[in-house]
Amino acid sequence: MNKIKESPAPSPASKESLRLWLRILKVQRMVEAELRERLRVEFDTTLPRFDVMSALYRYRDGMKMSELSRALKVSNGNVTGIVDRLAEDGLALRVPVPGDRRAAMVRLTKRGIETFEAQAAAHEVWVHEALGGLEGEESAMVARMLDHALTEGDDDAE
């Protein structure tokens, strides 16, 4: 394994963005790998399932499939499968929407809520363990700057 010198440098500014991007990717992958592993070992679940449940937990009275996929920024067909499996396990269920026979609301079951609450508490601790190297002030600043880095398309603010 012999590292080769970089090729010609196209633009200083874009090189800097690229460096930042690679750093973001590195942090994201490390943290995500940790979370995935822990969710698997301690709760026998997966990150996508956790993400879906997290969204459903926030919107306690249910979300439409399309809202769910938009909130998670994943494809439509994707959530179908995940919700299917959550439903099989009795953690979520589809309820028909009164005025619209195309749509379906998805919501956590009672068991789904309880299950998620346990997972979420652990999840928060894990994230802090993985990412706690910054003081509160720094952490907030990085978050702010990251938001600012997105040049556009920053929809659905929290």
Add this chain to the structure above:
Amino acid sequence: MNKIKESPAPSPASKESLRLWLRILKVQRMVEAELRERLRVEFDTTLPRFDVMSALYRYRDGMKMSELSRALKVSNGNVTGIVDRLAEDGLALRVPVPGDRRAAMVRLTKRGIETFEAQAAAHEVWVHEALGGLEGEESAMVARMLDHALTEGDDDAE
């Protein structure tokens, strides 16, 4: 869709880490979706293929499969499939390692190198377009702080 108020707050510090994590995730997903789409439309390829080729481009004289999976932080079996497909397309190839009949070196073909160079140039521009909202100094600072946020396990520095 009716947003429900947050549940009890476990710890201020971990809440702050969680906020940062969600922000990182948001940025990562937006940029990645953009890159994936562009790679698909303009080069008929995928992000994982690009990642593998990127690693092989840096280590021009080849990497072992295990080095590749370690560098990309993905599982062993994963790269097997991706390299298979790259090889089918004539972009990469496996060469036996003289002293070790278990291992195989993977390297880009001439065509693989040319293909990647075109993709990489476009990729860098795309990243800058997506993430160029920060001045060079800020960008570098965020990168530095992100690195610092990882409390441990920060191996293979660049």
Add this chain to the structure above:
DNA sequence: GAGAAATATTTCAAGCTTGAAGGTTTAAGC
């Protein structure tokens, strides 16, 4: 109100991803 366009969801094929299990080859310990 009939037809066209828009919306909501599912299905599907292809590819990505993981963790575990299996096969081969090499290195270590005795």
Add this chain to the structure above:
DNA sequence: GCTTAAACCTTCAAGCTTGAAATATTTCTC
């Protein structure tokens, strides 16, 4: 040297993910 452990890679099943195509329903337009 022989056995055991380690390293390298592939295969496999299950699940995730996408984009496109198919269905069904609703809304718009004339």
